[in-house]
Amino acid sequence: MHQQKRQPELVEGNLPVFVFPTELIFYADDQSTHKQVLTLYNPYEFALKFKVLCTTPNKYVVVDAAGAVKPQCCMDIVIRHRDVRSCHYGVIDKFRLQVSEQSQRKALGRKEVVATLLPSAKEQQKEEEEKRIKEHLSESLFFEQSFQPENRTVSSGPSLLTVFLGVVCIAALMLPTLGDVESLVPLYLHLSVNQKLVAAYILGLITMAILRT
Numbered sequence: 001m002h003q004q005k006r007q008p009e010l011v012e013g014n015l016p017v018f019v020f021p022t023e024l025i026f027y028a029d030d031q032s033t034h035k036q037v038l039t040l041y042n043p044y045e046f047a048l049k050f051k052v053l054c055t056t057p058n059k060y061v062v063v064d065a066a067g068a069v070k071p072q073c074c075m076d077i078v079i080r081h082r083d084v085r086s087c088h089y090g091v092i093d094k095f096r097l098q099v100s101e102q103s104q105r106k107a108l109g110r111k112e113v114v115a116t117l118l119p120s121a122k123e124q125q126k127e128e129e130e131k132r133i134k135e136h137l138s139e140s141l142f143f144e145q146s147f148q149p150e151n152r153t154v155s156s157g158p159s160l161l162t163v164f165l166g167v168v169c170i171a172a173l174m175l176p177t178l179g180d181v182e183s184l185v186p187l188y189l190h191l192s193v194n195q196k197l198v199a200a201y202i203l204g205l206i207t208m209a210i211l212r213t
Contacts, residue, residue, distance in 0.1 A: 015109030017099055018043065024095075024115040026081045033121070034084065038077040038095070038113060042069040046101060048108075052077060053096040059083040060093075060115075068102060081117060088117045133198055162206055169203035172196065 018041040027033045042048045052065040063078035079095070095113040100106060178190045191199075 015099065017097060017109040017111035019097055019111045019113060022111075022113055024079065024113060026084070026115065026117045027119070027121040028084050028086075028089070028117060029120045029122070034081045036079045036081075036115075038079060038097075039074050040069055040077060040097060040099075041074045043072060045071050047071055048099045049102050050075070050097055050099045053098065055094045059088065062095075079115075081115075084117065086119070089119050090116065092116050133201070162209060166203060166206045166210075169199040169206065172199035173203070 020039050020041070024036045024038070025033070026036065038052075040050055048069045050067060050069060052062050054060055054062070059081065061080040061082050063080075064075070065077075067075060069075045077097075093115045095115060096110055097113070098107045098110045100108050172191060173196055176190050177196065178192050
């Protein structure tokens with residue numbers, strides 16, 4: 001009777017598969033990232049068999065590429081990148097996790113995880129930081145332009161938003177830097193060097209804008 005109640009859920013290919021993370025990023029210059037861990041979760045009341053497949057198996061070593069996960073448990077699957085070469089930079093590989101019930105062979109569910117090899121973690125962080133700076137600058141310029149009155153005949157001085165942004169940047173520059181253990185300011189208010197550089201850059205733009213008014 002219990003098997004009959006559960007059977008409609010076990011339709012081939014329809015069982016949700018829970019895996020974290022869903023994307024693996026390896027950095028060539030950081031050996032600590034050459035080993036990644038996929039966690040397969042089994043929230044069901046029955047055990048699951050699993051198998052890990054890959055589009056380019058010669059580039060990776062998968063520890064425990066097949067096995068079983070007990071009901072309401074999880075399993076860590078270790079994946080190592082063993083072919084870190086420049087010709088593989090930016091190439092997207094795919095892993096497929098197939099699960100089935102222990103008493104059956106058909107795949108009840110599957111989940112794909114993408115894997116990418118990038119040349120440098122620092123370069124990636126630099127690109128993301130530059131992107132954030134451009135977004136902040138475009139937003140600040142948009143708000144500054146949107147609040148300026150049209151057809152001005154007499155200069156009315158800097159806008160309130162410009163003054164507010166300037167005060168925020170000054171306050172950010174006065175906060176302690178990460179690693180300053182002697183500061184009495186709470187740790188969550190410590191800013192990184194990059195964050196302070198962004199604040200200084202925006203403050204410079206604001207100062208130029210005020211001098212032109």
